[in-house]
Amino acid sequence: MSFENDSNKTSAEIDELRKQIKKELKSELLEEIRRELKYEEKSSSTEELSLDLTPETPAPIAPAKSDETVFVSVTSILKIASHAYKYANSSIPKDKWVEVIGLLAGAIDEPEKILYLEDAYPMGHGTTVYAEIKDYKNYVRAYKDIRKKNLFICGWYHSHPSYGLFMSVEDFGTQVRYQKLWNDSIALVIDPYLINGSTYGFKIFRANLKSREWYPIPFSVKGSFDPSLLPELLSFIQPIVHGKSIYLEYDEDQ
């Protein structure tokens, strides 16, 4: 990946950024991302993985509600972004980019009923229009892990590589199914193309089951994690996802 922002950064600033990255990224998390994405790669459906370029039809949108907020962990952001980026980045021809899909694991802070998105589980990748979880074995594995961590499935994520953050008619249908299981389920949509240093490249949505409209939900990121770090982090994680030694990359000093 090339850094489009590098031209206006001094080398001292880049050094400082790299130091921050090393501080943020624990090797256990890197290993977890590598292992989970390897598993997802093997267990994904083998259907034709070509990007359907017909744009998805957006579902009707309602105004945002400000009384709902979700807190998102840095771990979730890194896992979801790494997954989306693995199948849609500058080393892959754009017409070969595909969507990814996964589960979101969260916890509820009881008195205030605030949802904390704590973790994410990559489940598959494939054609754009019907991004669905097809691998039951991988699902069960994730479900057990989520229970073990005292979390619960609070929604799903999928990517829209280069076509923006919204809910399509199909996405709306999927979200309705999640909200029928748990009414406060969330849908996170990420476009890795939008991860440019100024945004996290994702939005979170819920559906209004009565009006059959979707609306965005405000979110905050837990801890100090600036979106300007994300492109650098992803390019740092990517070789690890593709099997390079963590420690070689991790200690690289340049």
Ligand SMILES: [Zn+2]
């Ligand atoms: Zn979609």
